Ligand SMILES: Cc1cc2nc3c(=O)[nH]c(=O)nc-3n(C[C@H](O)[C@H](O)[C@H](O)COP(=O)(O)OP(=O)(O)OC[C@H]3O[C@@H](n4cnc5c(N)ncnc54)[C@H](O)[C@@H]3O)c2cc1C
Ligand SMILES: Cc1cc2nc3c(=O)[nH]c(=O)nc-3n(C[C@H](O)[C@H](O)[C@H](O)COP(=O)(O)O)c2cc1C
């Protein structure tokens with residue numbers, strides 16, 4: 001864990017509508033993070049920090065330990081609305097290196113990545129790392145409507161095979177991510193709203209890792225504010241999570 | 254002896270800053286970030302006889318200048334605390350530590366204290382009497398002077414360590430409860446625990462916390478805490494530890510002027526994990542500004 005001030009490089013909307021999604025790029029000293037890990041962002045005037053997943057992380061070749069961090073966030077309340085006001089050169093206090101992240105070691109050769117809504121951002125970093133390892137990465141991105149779709153092109157640029165689903169059928173395949181499942185997958189990784197995770201958990205037989213959300217007091221294991229019951233005992237979403245293996249999940253919290 | 258040093262029930266602290274129970278785990282998460290031996294001491298997570306999962310999620314809600322929590326005393330139970338957590342704690346913290354004890358019956362408190370009594374590195378026992386009394390109709394031990402006194406009397410018999418009783422602010426007359434504890438042999442009083450509160454999600458019309466209500470902490474409660482510390486410190490002869498919304502060196506000094514011999518810092522640790530070392534570093538500068546030579550001189554100095 002590191003607590004540093006990061007500088008905003010860019011901050012722009014990716015979608016429009018009632019709850020638009022924005023992308024912010026920050027730069028500064030962070031922990032070297034893995035896909036599936038998250039950061040906690042402090043906002044002046046808001047007491048608690050906001051947990052946001054790492055969407056991308058690139059080390060600055062000129063200065064080791066300095067990273068370019070990309071986050072993608074949806075405006076759902078006051079804190080995420082505050083974030084849209086940040087301009088290049090503004091600074092944010094960010095705790096980095098939080099959570100366990102995905103385990104890439106047993107992905108097999110044909111991993112399937114499933115992202116629903118703002119569960120999509122961590123899948124970008126994961127796809128990038130798996131592709132670096134030479135895996136045949138397929139991605140399914142699920143949204144409600146066409147005007148909510150983001151990052152499709154970005155995933156294709158990485159070299160992933162991308163399917164987009166929309167619930168109303170206005171773009172890509174009509175339905176949920178679970179309506180577009182391909183065969184021949186070696187493992188899966190999922191992040192999205194809980195109903196999606198439940199459906200994925202039920203429908204896919206391959207080994208899986210799923211990422212969870214919880215309201216957090218600290219984000220680094222100190223307050224017990226986020227503990228879930230799992231088959232492997234009590235786990236803090238912020239510390240032993242947010243990623244759980246499918247066999248650990250009890251769905252009773 | 255440094256100018257930040259204070260005495261707490263016969264044990265010297267290098268400074269009066271003490272992370273509060275439930276906001277500092279067993280210390281080692283913070284030890285990743287800084288050397289926690291800079292602290293006066295710290296109060297570890299509330300420990301009960303049996304393991305507890307606590308309340309369902311969500312357990313946390315934000316408020317203006319604060320937060321609600323309904324963690325529900327999640328802890329591994331006293332035996333696992335002694336066998337697993339404390340050895341890890343002692344690797345990173347080398348000063349006497351404060352044990353925080355919770356219970357749902359007098360026997361529960363007594364049994365936890367009895368087991369912790371054998372642990373040498375525990376300097377003080379902080380007894381949290383805010384929990385509901387399962388044998389007494391569910392009312393908190395801390396809301397009735399008689400019930401509070403009965404806890405103190407019972408645990409006093411099984412410990413020679415300094416006994417600090419942590420009071421709930423959810424009462425009409427906190428002074429009478431503090432005095433009842435002093436009469437039965439408490440060595441100190443700490444206050445305040447969280448104030449009962451609630452938030453509702455406007456979209457779903459449901460309480461944000463699964464438990465419906467939770468405890469309010471953070472800067473929002475500082476003036477309430479300060480008032481109670483002031484009232485209790487004037488009424489008892491034993492030392493008082495002040496807490497509730499402390500997040501700066503100025504807050505520490507204000508609490509001490511109101512009568513606190515030492516100060517605990519809770520929620521501030523969660524949002525700024527470096528809150529305590531920053532306060533300790535700031536104290537000498539702030540003392541200089543207000544012409545304070547030794548912190549001990551200002552305890553109860555309010556006029
Ligand atoms: C590990 C993790 C990773 C996340 N990654 C992303 C991401 O990459 N992109 C993204 O858009 N969102 C992400 N979220 C959800 C994001 O944290 C919330 O949308 C955000 O905190 C809402 O803040 P607000 O002030 O706008 O909402 P408000 O409702 O005003 O917030 C009030 C309080 O509730 C908390 N809260 C509200 N909704 C959530 C939620 N869904 N999860 C956790 N806390 C919540 C806030 O943090 C704040 O403390 C993630 C959540 C977690 C736990
Ligand atoms: C997440 C959380 C967990 C807590 N757990 C305990 C506990 O186990 N035992 C206890 O005596 N107090 C507990 N408290 C209360 C704090 O120790 C402290 O009395 C209170 O939060 C007021 O201080 P603050 O405003 O600085 O946080 C907890 C507080 C928080 C925020």
Ligand code: FES
Nearest residue numbers: 218219223224238
């Ligand atoms: S949010 Fe504090 S322990 Fe997870």
